[in-house]
Amino acid sequence: MAENKELLFARTLEEVRKQAKEQGNCISAEQVSSAFEALELSKEQLELVFDYLKKHKIGIDEPVDLDDYLTEDETDYLEEYKKELKQLEELSEGEREALTLSAMAGESDAQHRLIQCYLPRVIEISRLYAGQGVCLEDLIGEGNVALSVGVTMLGCLEHAGEAEGMLIKMVMDAMEESIAENLRETDKDKKVLERVNRVAKKAKELAEELQRKVTVSELAENTGLSVKAIEDAMRMSGFAIEDLER
Secondary structure, eight states, X not given: XXXXXXXXXXXXXXXXXXXXXXXXXXXXXXXXXXXXXGGTOOHHHHHHHHHHHHHTTOEESSOOOGGGGOOHHHHHHHHHHHHHHTTSOOOOHHXXXXXXXXXXXXXXXXXXXXXXXXXXXXXXXXXXXXXXXXOHHHHHHHHHHXXXXXXXXXXXXXXXXXXXXXXXXXXXXXXXXXXXXXXXXHHHHHHHHHHHHHHHHHHHHHHHHHTSOBOHHHHHHHHOOOHHHHHHHHHHTTSOOTTBOO
C-alpha cells in the first residue's frame, strides 16, 4: 500500500473498531465491507480484517460471549458488584431526564444520583475491554472516575439528550487510555529487561575470561557499551548483576 493508503487503512480500521464497540462489540460483515470499500481490498485482505476484529473480541454478524474473556476472580468480583448496584433506585426515562437537567444546572445532589444511574453502564462497557491486560476491577474504577468527572461537565451541553453519549464516550476513552498506558509500561519493562540481560551477558562472558568479577570501566572498554548504559543497567537490576563489581 502507498503511505497515504496505509494511513487510510489504519484510520478506517480504528473507526470500524469504535463502531463495533458502540454496537456492543458486534458489527456486520456488510458494515465492514462498506467501510473499506474505498480501499478496494481483495477478498484475502478483507478476510485478514475479519480475523483481526475477531481476535479483538468483535463479533461479525453476531455478538461474542464477553464472559468468556473474564477470569474466575473477575467473574466473582462482577457478581458481588452487581449485587451492590441492585440496591440503587431505578429511574424511569422521564425521571432520568429531569435528573440530567438538574445535573446540567450544576446541582451536586443530582450529579451524584446521575453517577449512580450510570454505574451499571460502566460495568457493561468494562466487559468490552476485558482480557486486554487491565483487570476488570481497574477498568471499572477508571470508568467510574471518568463518570464522576463527566457529570460535572454536563453544563456545556445544550440538550439533556446529549448527556448519555458524552458520558459513555468519556468512560470508554478512560478505559482505552488505561489499556494503552498498560501496554506502554509493559513495553518499557521489556526494554529495561533486554538492556539488563545484555549487560549481564557481556559481564558474564568477560568475567569467565578474566576468572573474576569485572569493573564497569573494564566492561565498557572490552564490549563497546557506554559506562552510562552499564551503570543504568546496574541500577535497573537493583545492583544484582553478579559478575559486575559495584
